[in-house]
Each structure stands twice: as C-alpha cells, then as structure tokens.
Amino acid sequence: MGKVVASASMSLDGYIAKDDNTIGRLFDWFQNGDVELPTVAGHFTFHVSRPSADYWTQWVSQIGALVCGRTLFDFTDGWGGQHTMGMPVVVVTHQVPAEWVAAHPGAPFHFVTDGVAAAVAKAQEIAGDRIVSVTAGTIAGQCLELGLLDEVAVDLVPVVMGKGRPFFGDLAAGDALLGDPTVCIQGDRVTHLVFPVDRAA
Amino acid sequence: MGKVVASASMSLDGYIAKDDNTIGRLFDWFQNGDVELPTVAGHFTFHVSRPSADYWTQWVSQIGALVCGRTLFDFTDGWGGQHTMGMPVVVVTHQVPAEWVAAHPGAPFHFVTDGVAAAVAKAQEIAGDRIVSVTAGTIAGQCLELGLLDEVAVDLVPVVMGKGRPFFGDLAAGDALLGDPTVCIQGDRVTHLVFPVDRAA
Numbered sequence: 416m417g418k419v420v421a422s423a424s425m426s427l428d429g430y431i432a433k434d435d436n437t438i439g440r441l442f443d444w445f446q447n448g449d450v451e452l453p454t455v456a457g458h459f460t461f462h463v464s465r466p467s468a469d470y471w472t473q474w475v476s477q478i479g480a481l482v483c484g485r486t487l488f489d490f491t492d493g494w495g496g497q498h499t500m501g502m503p504v505v506v507v508t509h510q511v512p513a514e515w516v517a518a519h520p521g522a523p524f525h526f527v528t529d530g531v532a533a534a535v536a537k538a539q540e541i542a543g544d545r546i547v548s549v550t551a552g553t554i555a556g557q558c559l560e561l562g563l564l565d566e567v568a569v570d571l572v573p574v575v576m577g578k579g580r581p582f583f584g585d586l587a588a589g590d591a592l593l594g595d596p597t598v599c600i601q602g603d604r605v606t607h608l609v610f611p612v613d614r615a616a
Numbered sequence: 617m618g619k620v621v622a623s624a625s626m627s628l629d630g631y632i633a634k635d636d637n638t639i640g641r642l643f644d645w646f647q648n649g650d651v652e653l654p655t656v657a658g659h660f661t662f663h664v665s666r667p668s669a670d671y672w673t674q675w676v677s678q679i680g681a682l683v684c685g686r687t688l689f690d691f692t693d694g695w696g697g698q699h700t701m702g703m704p705v706v707v708v709t710h711q712v713p714a715e716w717v718a719a720h721p722g723a724p725f726h727f728v729t730d731g732v733a734a735a736v737a738k739a740q741e742i743a744g745d746r747i748v749s750v751t752a753g754t755i756a757g758q759c760l761e762l763g764l765l766d767e768v769a770v771d772l773v774p775v776v777m778g779k780g781r782p783f784f785g786d787l788a789a790g791d792a793l794l795g796d797p798t799v800c801i802q803g804d805r806v807t808h809l810v811f812p813v814d815r816a817a
Contacts, residue, residue, distance in 0.1 A: 429630030
C-alpha cells in the first residue's frame, strides 16, 4: 500500500488556517512565482517559484486519493464536485450529504461514516500503491494519534498568525516524535519540509 | 547597535515549553551528539552533533546580552546568579526581586520595570554592537508587536506537543510577516532556521 501523508501550508506558529477557515498569507507562495501550474480541474492556475514548482509537481503526481473532514468539504461545497487536484476524495463525516450526492452524480467522492481509520482504509483501497494525502487539521491529528501516518509534509510559511486552526487539530497533549526532515526545499515565502513518522513508535 | 534576535527551540507545532514550563523532548538535540560544548558558566556540558555545534558556537559567540521575562527568571532562580551562557541578563519585571539581588551581589543581572522596549534598550546599551538575544514566549511576542526584532532564530524540533507555551506568547491575532530563512542547518533532531524580520514593515 502507498504511504499516508498529512500535508498543508503552515505558519511558523503552527496554524493552517484562521479560526474562520480563511488562510491569510499562507498561500502567497502559490501565486508569487514565474512558473505556471494549471490545476488538473482547471479551476485556476498557480504561479510558483521554480523550486516550489518542481516540489509540488512531484508531490501531486504521487497522490492517489485524498482524505478530508466534513468541515473542509462543506467550506468548499465539495469543490463543486471535482477536487482542485482532480483526485478522488474520501470524506470523513457523521452523515452522508444526500442532497449534494444527488446533485453531483458520478463525482469521485466517497463518504465514510465509521471513523478516520475506515476512511484511510477506503482511500488506500482507491489509491493502491499511490499516496493517500490526509488534510491537515482534526483528521491529521486523529491519524497521528491512531498511528496511521507515514509522513508529515509541511509547507512552512514565514508568517506568525498568533491564532488559528492547528495542523494537528486538538491533539491530546503528549509528545509525538517525528524524524528529521528528509526533504528541505526553499521556495519563495515557503520552505517545503517532509518529516517521517515512525509508525512503530 | 547590534541586532535583536528572538531565539528558542520550538516544536513543529510552535511550542517552546509545556504549560508547566518543562521542555519535554525539545532539548534532545543538546545531548545526542559527539561534540562536547562546555557551557561558559560550567554548570554542565552539551553534547551535540557537528552541524549543531558549529551553528551554536557561532550563535553564542555573537551575543552580548540576554533579555528574559520574570517567569523564566523565577523558574531558574536567576540561574543561581550566573546565566548558563555567562552573559549579562536584563529581566523584564514589575518589581525588582530585592532579596535575590541582596543574595547575589555583583551578579550581572539588570531589572527593568518600565516595559519590554526599555529592557531591550538597556540590553543594547550593554551589548554594544553585539546581539541582544530575547527569550521566546511573552517577551518575544511583545518585541515582535513593538517592531523591535531583527531576526527570529528557531531551532525546529521534529516533535508534536499538542499543547504548551507558544514561541510568541499570546500574540494578538494578525499576520506578522517574516522573510524566508537566511539560515537552514540540519542537526540531529533539530533544524536551525533564522528568519529575518522587516522592521520597517
């Protein structure tokens, strides 16, 4: 099976969004460079620096499925039925949004109502040997606590937000050890870092 | 005048200590290497990796004075009268600890009761063209908000703590922009990063 990776742009003080789910300056690096990266779904085009373009292109090319929570799904209205990156999405939810499903026949969205571990298993079934990308926030925190993560990919942004939604949600206090970063690539207003997680630890 | 730099070991989720001021796994990198670094005050010896030894030695050699808050001063009991790094210390406090001062005659500690900006000014007077190192936490947050910081030096540790004391304390919400890191050195269980702050911004 492919790796399970939690990924997001994160401020230096550990936030992936403001409390109202807006992102402030976290995505500046997606629009401050010379290299055009059209998104698969065609919604819009990123303009990133060369190092970020190379890193991002390789990262996206390895993903086979996404796992997200219901908050993000609702906030984006399910990306209108097609995720920005053109990937199948597994949504962790208490209740399947029947109206949305009816309105978007054939959309590659899967709703899992029996918890995060089941959602990751479903995503791995879809992804095969490709990466399952888990959205940062509550879901990533739960995956970390359940020992489901292989890596944490942080696009570290040099901004201090002061408040917001943490990368690992409301993680129970306790030290979760990661390894030293295996990737460290400097873009423009972003440092791409990938930390391995020892699943046996 | 020398630069004003806020510095600390920080978890990936932005904490410099637990809520009870203990440091969990944050200082592992000070004792996991082959290179001996005796502290100036002779209290103990660090054992760090070669990259961390080189980085740390250069960093400490540039410091002329430290600024800390009363919480840290009390927690360490004023380092017994001599800071671990053998530096003069300016303590931001509401009240001078008269008993402590009487018990430690000649100790290079200065107590400033009229706020963080005055404490930094006093430290700069002492440090001359050397660096003033500001302890992370509330004091660093206040310095950032007051536009007093030139750099933020983060020893980023691959651990997720979940809760604790943030690097910039209870910073008022709002995006404080830093620059991309000018230093990125990988040690063993630590990544040394230095971010410039645009004081004019």
